[in-house]
Amino acid sequence: MNDMRKIERDVKMTDSKITARDVNVYYADTHALKNVDVDIADKTVTAFIGPSGCGKSTFLRCLNRMNDTIDICRVTGQIELDGSDINAKSVDPVQLRAQVGMVFQKPNPFPKSIYDNVAYGPRIHGLAKSKADLDVIVEKSLRRGAIWDEVKDRLDQPGTGLSGGQQQRLCIARAVATEPEVLLMDEPCSALDPIATAQVEELIDELRREYSVVIVTHSMQQAARVSQNTAFFHLGTLVEFNETNQIFTNPQDSRTESYITGRIG
Numbered sequence: 145m146n147d148m149r150k151i152e153r154d155v156k157m158t159d160s161k162i163t164a165r166d167v168n169v170y171y172a173d174t175h176a177l178k179n180v181d182v183d184i185a186d187k188t189v190t191a192f193i194g195p196s197g198c199g200k201s202t203f204l205r206c207l208n209r210m211n212d213t214i215d216i217c218r219v220t221g222q223i224e225l226d227g228s229d230i231n232a233k234s235v236d237p238v239q240l241r242a243q244v245g246m247v248f249q250k251p252n253p254f255p256k257s258i259y260d261n262v263a264y265g266p267r268i269h270g271l272a273k274s275k276a277d278l279d280v281i282v283e284k285s286l287r288r289g290a291i292w293d294e295v296k297d298r299l300d301q302p303g304t305g306l307s308g309g310q311q312q313r314l315c316i317a318r319a320v321a322t323e324p325e326v327l328l329m330d331e332p333c334s335a336l337d338p339i340a341t342a343q344v345e346e347l348i349d350e351l352r353r354e355y356s357v358v359i360v361t362h363s364m365q366q367a368a369r370v371s372q373n374t375a376f377f378h379l380g381t382l383v384e385f386n387e388t389n390q391i392f393t394n395p396q397d398s399r400t401e402s403y404i405t406g407r408i409g
């Protein structure tokens with residue numbers, strides 16, 4: 145390897161926020177994810193695409209150990225966040241999930257006020273010393289969730305009373321309130337109308353300045369709009385991982401090409 149290529153490779157490796165090596169996932173006897181290797185870059189949006197059932201959500205859930213909550217699920221392999229093994233015995237999954245936050249398909253605000261939805265995480269993780277501190281965190285998080293202006297005058301009202309798009313932005317605010325480094329999003333726009341989808345996509349683009357964002361999406365247009373890197377999964381394997389424009393304009397694998405041209409999936 146010439147020096148230049150070596151330097152490029154080194155830069156790429158040190159830029160990785162998460163590295164996954166030889167990850168396999170089983171649900172009882174079903175081998176759902178096979179030998180996945182991937183590097184998730186920092187301050188970048190990475191999209192996971194692929195046909196239904198190919199393992200996108202399963203792999204996403206590996207990244208903050210949400211699969212631990214599924215009894216029949218077993219994960220093997222190595223996943224590192226900033227070079228530390230997230231599955232090490234010393235790692236508390238609750239702490240990990242504060243660092244690697246998650247936003248789900250269906251907006252799921254707690255049955256609490258808008259304020260308390262956002263304050264919940266900082267409270268349980270002891271991030272605020274006083275009520276004034278907490279107020280600052282709540283406002284900052286709602287601003288990051290691009291929903292502050294819409295809710296600032298009704299912080300004591302229930303989060304469940306907001307529109308679907310507002311609820312999803314509230315859930316994003318809640319996820320960023322614990323100062324995560326990575327945000328995982330599992331089809332975050334699938335329950336939203338086109339206007340709310342556009343708002344959340346705009347927000348994702350903002351969020352990548354501060355976080356590493358990983359998004360599972362069924363929409364190739366969405367992957368193309370919001371992500372810089374894309375991973376294509378098929379039948380439990382990671383078929384191809386590359387810059388998003390390469391995946392969509394010059395796929396290297398025939399399965400990727402079939403998927404993006406609508407022949408499979």
Ligand SMILES: Nc1ncnc2c1ncn2[C@@H]1O[C@H](COP(=O)(O)OP(=O)(O)OP(=O)(O)O)[C@@H](O)[C@H]1O
Pocket residue numbers: 171174176194195196197198199200201202203214216
């Ligand atoms: N909790 C579970 N128990 C048993 N099997 C599961 C569970 N969750 C997922 N699976 C199986 O694992 C495989 C991968 O599912 P996964 O939900 O990760 O795919 P996906 O690509 O995210 O699909 P979709 O796009 O439809 O959401 C599928 O065969 C699915 O049936």
